[in-house]
Amino acid sequence: MRKLSIVVPSFNEKDNIVPLVDRIDKALGSIPHEIIFVDDSNDETPDVIAGLAKEKHYVRLKHRENKKGLATAVLLGFKLAEGDYLVCMDADLQHPPELLLPMYVAMETGADICIPSRLIEGGSDGGLNWYRKLISGTARLMGQVLLPCLRSISDPTGGLFIVKRSVASEADMRPVGWKIMVELLATARYSRIIEIPYEFKERVAGESKIDISATLQYIEQCIGLRRRMVRNKNVVVKRWTCFKLGKMVDRYMKSKGISR
Numbered sequence: 001m002r003k004l005s006i007v008v009p010s011f012n013e014k015d016n017i018v019p020l021v022d023r024i025d026k027a028l029g030s031i032p033h034e035i036i037f038v039d040d041s042n043d044e045t046p047d048v049i050a051g052l053a054k055e056k057h058y059v060r061l062k063h064r065e066n067k068k069g070l071a072t073a074v075l076l077g078f079k080l081a082e083g084d085y086l087v088c089m090d091a092d093l094q095h096p097p098e099l100l101l102p103m104y105v106a107m108e109t110g111a112d113i114c115i116p117s118r119l120i121e122g123g124s125d126g127g128l129n130w131y132r133k134l135i136s137g138t139a140r141l142m143g144q145v146l147l148p149c150l151r152s153i154s155d156p157t158g159g160l161f162i163v164k165r166s167v168a169s170e171a172d173m174r175p176v177g178w179k180i181m182v183e184l185l186a187t188a189r190y191s192r193i194i195e196i197p198y199e200f201k202e203r204v205a206g207e208s209k210i211d212i213s214a215t216l217q218y219i220e221q222c223i224g225l226r227r228r229m230v231r232n233k234n235v236v237v238k239r240w241t242c243f244k245l246g247k248m249v250d251r252y253m254k255s256k257g258i259s260r
Contacts, residue, residue: 001256004033004104004162005083009073010091014045021052021059023097030258031104034058036080037091038073070159071175071183078168087162088180094201095160102196102245103162105252111238112190114162115181117155122197122242139179139218146222149185149229152237154195156185163188172228176217183221186229195239 006024010017017037024035035058037049049061062080064073074088085107089095099116106114118125125133140157143150150156161181171188173180240248 001030001032002084002108003082004028004031004085004087004100005077005081005165006033006035006087006089006100007074007077007081008035008037008089008091009070009077010037010039010041010045010049011068012041012043012045013091014041014043014048016091016093017045017048017052020091020093020097021056023093024100027098027100028104029101031101032083033100034060034081034083036060036062036077038077038080039063040068040073069176070178071173071180074180075173075175081165084165085162086165086168088159090159096198096201099160099196099198102249105249106194106196106240107162107164108252109194109248111192111194112164112167113184113188113192114194114196115153115155116158116160116198117153117195117239118158118198118200119154120195120197120239122245123155124199126199135215139215142219143179143182143222147182147186147225147229149232149235150182152235153185153193154239156182158200160198172230174224176221176224179218179221182218183225186225189230189232191232191235193235193237195237196245197240197242 021035039046039049039061046061046063053059053061062076078086103114117123136157143157157179163184167188167190171184173183173187175183
């Protein structure tokens with residue numbers, strides 16, 4: 001089976017690391033995977049990750065000193081990754097690790113990118129308060145106005161996605177700030193995207209890192225992308241319902257002789 005590399009940018013998430021790894025392992029079972037933490041923390045988070053890495057050979061830590069920025073952390077993680085498929089996932093458990101198996105199955109059906117969406121049937125952004133919903137909605141609309149490649153994607157500004165290594169490696173990503181998926185969608189060459197529904201969860205521990213500077217960086221990013229975006233033709237975007245998602249996962253598990 002193809003290997004999955006889960007890149008997790010982290011900043012002061014010490015209380016979420018162990019449950020995140022436990023849930024990833026439980027969700028993926030025997031599917032080959034590695035978990036790469038690119039950590040910018042100034043608390044005990046890197047110590048927690050290092051302790052896990054001693055117990056689990058597939059958990060890796062890259063700690064950066066005096067650096068911040070989710071997008072650059074993800075790019076570094078992609079460079080360190082060894083898998084065929086690359087995942088970007090937050091450390092705060094608002095991205096449910098249980099989605100990793102359906103995302104993996106979507107890629108196995110031939111997708112170049114799979115994007116979990118809060119905004120299609122079966123999805124929910126209930127984990128956001130009203131202010132963050134406003135910020136998220138404004139960013140999404142702004143991106144779709146400025147970048148035509150985002151208009152066919154229901155939830156292009158989310159932080160959770162999986163992409164073929166070959167697609168990501170050829171993309172001209174030069175991100176600032178937080179929105180790494182926007183950078184990927186604008187600069188990569190691809191032909192097939194699958195969106196699957198998911199429910200964005202409430203934060204379990206720690207505090208949100210979103211502030212006004214992130215919004216300003218996002219505007220700068222979108223303007224810069226207009227000058228160098230790739231114009232992919234005939235991109236097919238498929239949206240799976242919860243029913244189809246379950247059916248496809250069951251079919252894949254049966255074909256591989258894997259019990260859930």
